Amino acid sequence: MTTLIVIACYLCLLLTLGFFSNRLFRGTSKDYFVASHSIGPFLLLMSVFGTTMTAFALVGSTGKSFERGIGTYGLMASISGLVHAGIFFLIGIRLWAFGKKYGYITQIQFFRDRFDSDKLGYFLFPILVLLVVPYLLIGIIGAGKTIEPVTAGAFPTFFTNPSAPPWLGGIPPWLTGLVVCLVVLSYVFMGGSRGAAFANTFQTIVFMVMGVVAFIFIINALGGIENAGxxxxxxxxxxxxxxxxxxxxxxxxxxxxxxxxxxxxxxxxxxxxxxxxxxxxxxxxxxxxxxxxxxxxxxxxxxxxxxGYSFITFVTYLFIPLSVGMFPHLFQHWLTAKSAKSFRLTVIAHPLCIMVVWVPCVLVGAWASGVLPPGIPPPAVLSAMLNLLVGDPILIGLLTAGVLAAIMSSLDSQFLCLGTIFTNDIVVHRAGKKRYTDKQIISIARIFIICIVTLTYFLAMLAKDANVFDLAIWCFSGFSALFPLVFAALYWKRATKQGAIASIAAAVLSWLYYFHLSGYGGEYLVGPGIVPAAICFAAASVAMVVVSLVTDPPSPQTVAKFFPENNSKS
Amino acid sequence: MGKRMVWFLFILMFFLHQDFWWWDHSFLILGFLPIGLAYHGIFSIACAILGWAAVRFAWPEELEKFAESSDQSK
Structure with a gap:
C-alpha cells in the first residue's frame, strides 16, 4: 500500500505541473502546438530524450537482456547514440530551420510544400497514425506490467484475478492504463507542447535519477558490484x-x-x-x-x-534508429526550439543520456537470468527484480514512479502530436485557415486527443500480453522505412512528388507484408537474420530514386525554397 | 579538423560499432562489466565526443542565418 501511495503522490505532482504549465500557456494555437519556438537547450535535450526513451528503454531493454543478454545494448542503445545524434544534426536542425522560416507546425505541412502536393498529406496522415499507435500501446502495456507486481497484496479482496498468482491484489493493468492515460491527457490538455516539454523534463530527470538509484540498490542486494558479475x-x-x-x-x-x-x-x-x-x-x-x-x-x-544475436542481425539493426528522423512527435519537439543553437546540447549529450539509462537496465536484465525463473514475462523482469531485491516499499514506489515517468514522457508527446497533425493537416487544411478561430483550433486538437487516448486505451487492453520490445521494434521499423522520404526531401533536389508517393507506398507495403508474416507484432527476421526494417528501407529508397528519376523534376521555385545554400552560392 | 573529418569519423563509427572481435568473449572489465557491454559503453562516449566535434567544426551557420532572416516566403 505504501508503494501505491508514493506512486499516487508522484502522479499528483505531475498534475500540479500540468496546472503550472497551463498558467504559462499564451492561449494561441502556435503556443499550444510548438510552444511559440521558445524552448532552450536543456529543456530540448530533456524533452527529446524523454520522448525517445519510453517503456521500450527501461522495461523493454531489461526484459530483452533477460531473454538474450548484453548484446541488447549494442543492438539498440549504442547505435542509437550515433544515429540519433546524427539525425538531430542533419535532419532536425534543417527541419527546424524550414519550420521557423515557413511557419510549419507538422511534418505533413513540410512534405506538402516540399513536394508541391496536397494529396501527399492525405496519403501520409493515416500511415503516421497507424505507426504511432503501436508506440502508444507499448507505453500503456508497459505501465500495466510494471505496476501490478510492485503493488501485489495491496487490495487482495478487490483484485482477485491477477496476471500471475504472486501478484494477487496488485493494481491490474487495465486500471494502471486508465490512470496513466488520464494523467497524461490532463497535462497535455492543459499545457499543450509547453506542458509536455515541462513534464518531459521533470519526468526525464526523475527516471534517470531513479534508474541510477535502483541500480545501486540492486547491486547492494546482489552483494556488491563484483559479486553481481x-x-x-x-x-x-x-x-x-x-x-x-x-x-x-x-x-x-x-x-x-x-x-x-x-x-x-x-x-x-x-x-x-x-x-x-x-x-x-x-x-x-x-x-x-x-x-x-x-x-x-x-x-x-x-x-x-x-x-545472443547473430552478427547479421546486429549489423542490420542499425536501420531501426533511423526511425527518429520520421517520428512526427519528435518533429514537433524540434520545432519548439528557440534557435538552432538549442540543438547543440542534444547532439552532444543524447548518447550519454542513453548510456546512463541503458547500461544499468541491460546489466540488471542479464543479472536477472541468475535469480528469476526463466519463464517470467520479459516486460515484468524489471519490476520483479525491484520487488525481489529492494525491500523498502517507499523506495520501490519511487523507482516505479521513475519507470512511469519514462513511459508517460513519451505518451504525452505522441498524443499531442496526433492531435496536432489531425487538426492542422486534415481539419484546418481542408477548411482553410480563416474558417476557425485560434480557440476553436485548440479545441479541435483537444477533442481529437481525447478520442485517440480512448482508442489507444482499448487497443492496449486487447494487446495487453504483447512483448513491449518486439512491438516497439515494429513501430520503429515502419518509421525507418519512411526515412528515405525525409532524407531525400532535405538533401536531394531531384526528389519528386511521384518519387515520394512511391517511396511511402513501398515502405508501407513491405512493412505490412513483414508485419503480417510476424503474426502482427512478434519477433521476425528474414533469411540469415536480417531485420525487416533493412529491407523496407531498401525498398523505399529504390522506389524514391527510380521514380524520381523517371518523372519531371521539381520546379525551380521549390528547389530555391528548400535548398537555400544554392541560392547563397549563386 | 573540418567538416570532412567529422564526416569521416561519423562513417568510421559505423564500422567500429560492428565489434565482431568481441563476439564470443564474456570476460569482465572492472570485475562487473562484460567486455561486449564495456566496449559499447565507451562507444557511446565516443559518440558524444563526435557530437561535440560536429557542433564545433561542422555547425551549419548558413542554415541558422537562413532561419532567422525575416523574409517569409510562404
Missing amino acids: KIPARITDQSAIVQDYRYDKKQASIVANEPPRVIGKVLSSESDDVVNQQPHFWRETTQVEFKKKNPKTGELSFFEREL
Whole structure:
C-alpha cells in the first residue's frame, strides 16, 4: 500500500505541473502546438530524450537482456547514440530551420510544400497514425506490467484475478492504463507542447535519477558490484543451464544454491566453448530449452529460446534508429526550439543520456537470468527484480514512479502530436485557415486527443500480453522505412512528388507484408537474420530514386525554397 | 579538423560499432562489466565526443542565418 501511495503522490505532482504549465500557456494555437519556438537547450535535450526513451528503454531493454543478454545494448542503445545524434544534426536542425522560416507546425505541412502536393498529406496522415499507435500501446502495456507486481497484496479482496498468482491484489493493468492515460491527457490538455516539454523534463530527470538509484540498490542486494558479475545463469559441463545463487528474502542477501538449480539445457551453440560461460554476458547465438512451471497448476512445461544475436542481425539493426528522423512527435519537439543553437546540447549529450539509462537496465536484465525463473514475462523482469531485491516499499514506489515517468514522457508527446497533425493537416487544411478561430483550433486538437487516448486505451487492453520490445521494434521499423522520404526531401533536389508517393507506398507495403508474416507484432527476421526494417528501407529508397528519376523534376521555385545554400552560392 | 573529418569519423563509427572481435568473449572489465557491454559503453562516449566535434567544426551557420532572416516566403 505504501508503494501505491508514493506512486499516487508522484502522479499528483505531475498534475500540479500540468496546472503550472497551463498558467504559462499564451492561449494561441502556435503556443499550444510548438510552444511559440521558445524552448532552450536543456529543456530540448530533456524533452527529446524523454520522448525517445519510453517503456521500450527501461522495461523493454531489461526484459530483452533477460531473454538474450548484453548484446541488447549494442543492438539498440549504442547505435542509437550515433544515429540519433546524427539525425538531430542533419535532419532536425534543417527541419527546424524550414519550420521557423515557413511557419510549419507538422511534418505533413513540410512534405506538402516540399513536394508541391496536397494529396501527399492525405496519403501520409493515416500511415503516421497507424505507426504511432503501436508506440502508444507499448507505453500503456508497459505501465500495466510494471505496476501490478510492485503493488501485489495491496487490495487482495478487490483484485482477485491477477496476471500471475504472486501478484494477487496488485493494481491490474487495465486500471494502471486508465490512470496513466488520464494523467497524461490532463497535462497535455492543459499545457499543450509547453506542458509536455515541462513534464518531459521533470519526468526525464526523475527516471534517470531513479534508474541510477535502483541500480545501486540492486547491486547492494546482489552483494556488491563484483559479486553481481557472478550472478547470471551459467552453463555446466553437462550442458545444463543453472542458477548458482538465489536471493533469500529472510536473510536479505544472496546465498549459493547447493547444488546449483537447473533451469534448462543448451540445445546448440555457435561456440564450441560453452562450459562455465554465462551466456547472457556474450553475444554468440545459443539455442536453449528452459523449464517453466505453470503458476496456477504447478505443471512443468518446456520452451525454447535463442540467447545472443547473430552478427547479421546486429549489423542490420542499425536501420531501426533511423526511425527518429520520421517520428512526427519528435518533429514537433524540434520545432519548439528557440534557435538552432538549442540543438547543440542534444547532439552532444543524447548518447550519454542513453548510456546512463541503458547500461544499468541491460546489466540488471542479464543479472536477472541468475535469480528469476526463466519463464517470467520479459516486460515484468524489471519490476520483479525491484520487488525481489529492494525491500523498502517507499523506495520501490519511487523507482516505479521513475519507470512511469519514462513511459508517460513519451505518451504525452505522441498524443499531442496526433492531435496536432489531425487538426492542422486534415481539419484546418481542408477548411482553410480563416474558417476557425485560434480557440476553436485548440479545441479541435483537444477533442481529437481525447478520442485517440480512448482508442489507444482499448487497443492496449486487447494487446495487453504483447512483448513491449518486439512491438516497439515494429513501430520503429515502419518509421525507418519512411526515412528515405525525409532524407531525400532535405538533401536531394531531384526528389519528386511521384518519387515520394512511391517511396511511402513501398515502405508501407513491405512493412505490412513483414508485419503480417510476424503474426502482427512478434519477433521476425528474414533469411540469415536480417531485420525487416533493412529491407523496407531498401525498398523505399529504390522506389524514391527510380521514380524520381523517371518523372519531371521539381520546379525551380521549390528547389530555391528548400535548398537555400544554392541560392547563397549563386 | 573540418567538416570532412567529422564526416569521416561519423562513417568510421559505423564500422567500429560492428565489434565482431568481441563476439564470443564474456570476460569482465572492472570485475562487473562484460567486455561486449564495456566496449559499447565507451562507444557511446565516443559518440558524444563526435557530437561535440560536429557542433564545433561542422555547425551549419548558413542554415541558422537562413532561419532567422525575416523574409517569409510562404
